[in-house]
Amino acid sequence: MIANYHTHTWRCNHAGGREEDYVRNAIARKFEILGFSDHTPYIFPGTYESGFRMLQNQLQDYCHVVRNLQKQFSGQIQIPLGVEMEYYPAYFNETLMLLRDAGIEYLLLGQHFVGNEINEHYSGKATGDESILERYCTQTCDAMQTGLFTYLAHPDLIHFRGDERTYRKHMRLICTEAKRCGIPLEVNMLGKMLDRNYPNPVFWELAAEEGCDVILGCDAHAPEHLLREDTERQLLAMIRSYGLNLLEKATLRNIK
Numbered sequence: 572m573i574a575n576y577h578t579h580t581w582r583c584n585h586a587g588g589r590e591e592d593y594v595r596n597a598i599a600r601k602f603e604i605l606g607f608s609d610h611t612p613y614i615f616p617g618t619y620e621s622g623f624r625m626l627q628n629q630l631q632d633y634c635h636v637v638r639n640l641q642k643q644f645s646g647q648i649q650i651p652l653g654v655e656m657e658y659y660p661a662y663f664n665e666t667l668m669l670l671r672d673a674g675i676e677y678l679l680l681g682q683h684f685v686g687n688e689i690n691e692h693y694s695g696k697a698t699g700d701e702s703i704l705e706r707y708c709t710q711t712c713d714a715m716q717t718g719l720f721t722y723l724a725h726p727d728l729i730h731f732r733g734d735e736r737t738y739r740k741h742m743r744l745i746c747t748e749a750k751r752c753g754i755p756l757e758v759n760m761l762g763k764m765l766d767r768n769y770p771n772p773v774f775w776e777l778a779a780e781e782g783c784d785v786i787l788g789c790d791a792h793a794p795e796h797l798l799r800e801d802t803e804r805q806l807l808a809m810i811r812s813y814g815l816n817l818l819e820k821a822t823l824r825n826i827k
């Protein structure tokens with residue numbers, strides 16, 4: 572691979588390492604592009620504070636550090652400045668304005684919660700409830716329709732334990748909508764490294780049936796995650812075996 576747009580930093584409280592070491596490892600891998608996309612701050616009502624994303628008052632420093640890396644490594648590697656973001660309709664617009672003002676260059680969609688994270692369902696928590704699966708798909712499709720997201724990270728994050736026919740019926744809608752909107756679907760390397768419920772082969776079979784574009788994403792939460800060529804090889808083999816259309820680079824979507 573020559574481009575990775577899915578990279579975190581220590582600010583989200585569950586990633587580590589120095590930003591510069593992520594860049595150095597990407598250069599060692601001969602990447603042309605390393606995009607930072609840490610978990611966005613989100614403006615929530617009341618006193619709720621999220622534990623897995625940077626705080627609003629860290630956004631400026633995040634942008635500053637990434638912009639300095641852009642200068643420091645200019646001519647060696649491109650370092651676009653992005654964030655990974657959920658689509659929580661009730662809180663989305665205000666947060667989007669914050670990101671625009673800060674000069675964020677691209678958004679990855681990562682729908683970590685169904686509904687919202689304050690009082691609803693974590694997408695990665697196993698469930699047999701079809702209504703949760705259905706809401707995950709609807710919310711993800713609504714997000715893609717905003718036209719703001721460069722790609723959909725780990726579309727198969729939702730952990731549905733019900734029957735496969737039901738899973739296929741709903742998840743196919745994500746594939747058809749991604750295809751219609753021209754949004755690539757990310758095959759997530761971290762899920763593979765940590766042996767999570769994704770990448771889910773059933774989902775990638777659907778994506779192949781619908782002719783979706785796919786892209787590899789490291790979802791690096793540590794600089795070493797960028798060095799996992801073994802994981803890359805395994806996932807490239809899966810991508811080939813399903814005949815999926817792999818993109819080497821993504822076209823960044825303007826967030827204005």
Ligand SMILES: [Zn+2]
Nearest residue numbers: 579583585610
């Ligand atoms: Zn994370």
Ligand SMILES: [Zn+2]
Nearest residue numbers: 577655681790
């Ligand atoms: Zn991520």
